[in-house]
Amino acid sequence: MSHIVKIRDLKEKGKDDLLKQLSEFKKELSQLRVSQQMNVGAARLGRIRTIRKGIARIMTVLNKNERENLRKFYSDKKLRSAKPKTLRAKLTHRRRLALKANEKNRKTRRQLRMAHKFPRRIYAVKV
Template identity: 35%
Template sequence: AAMRSMLRLLGHGPPPPLLLLLLLLLPLSTPALQPLPHSTVSLPSPSSAPQPSSFQSHCYPAVMALRGGRGDSIKAKDLRDKTIDELSQLEQELRSELMSLRVAQQVGGQPGRVNKIKTVRKNIARVLTVMVSQARKAEHKLNVGKKHKAKDIRMNRHWPKAWRTRLTKKEKSIKSEKAKRCLKLKIWGGGVRPMRRVVLTEPLPPPILDVVDYSIERTFEKYPRRRKGAKGRHTATGHIPEHAKLAMDKKKLKWKEENKRLKALRQKQDQMAEE
């Protein structure tokens, strides 16, 4: 640096060898060879970093009003009565506060800012959750009283089904707890469509008897006798489709014809035995 300042004083031409030797032998403490004064850049100390308490009181009035003047977290129950515009303003203030905290953490280098940043991020998440719930509530109010209701934006499949179900006058007049539980199962899709079962796949050979016991016919039914009907009520025979009823009637006719044939055959055998 001393050589550069000396060369700047002498000019831009190449110095002679004698001058270079003289510069090397002179001590560096000579005032003529000292570097020129220049401006110094001082980094801010950790104590001079912006503190959150210095700007919370006047920059974010909505945030401090919800917190009660303290740096606590915001409760979701305090956000339910606010409008969408107020929630949007609160979200912007929280995001600005989060940015200030991150800048203070990077400049000041204080690890204690991490907990504060986590609290502010949770507050932002709570505000967004309340905003989404209010939007869904407003959408639901628009569909009240309509015959064909729009599907809910939730991913849960039970919500659209429950919201599009209109209760009848009889269902609205239900008072017993058991009937209410059955109605709830019906609305939420529990036990409305029981699985179809087949007891036997092949028919049994006809018995050689005068009278066939019709109680065995239940083993051939594809639908159980005791099951919940279409309305969610327990019925004696259950909800049997029409094609299944026709098939059961045809089966009964076959059993009757087989009984007649067996009875005539038994009578003929008895007559031949008597002769």
């Protein structure tokens, strides 16, 4: 079994295959850790790093697929307001608290009255 896992190969696999491969990798990693403590099989210890990276890649693909499925689920208009914070757009604090376009353009009664009484003057320039 090859221990160097490519992301493009993992993307093609289903969830069950990924979970099976993940459990195999974790099992092998635990065996390597035991042999490391017992100072046996020093030649195999170099594979610990590749196994760990493989586990990380598999977990990354699993999490990415899970998030995509949740995004599809919450894309329905009824559920849009109940979207979990982890799926919302990542914005800065300032952007999150900024006024929306309709809030920026709202005017008080006095502003509306004054704008109606004193409209902006339009000048024509003769050439």
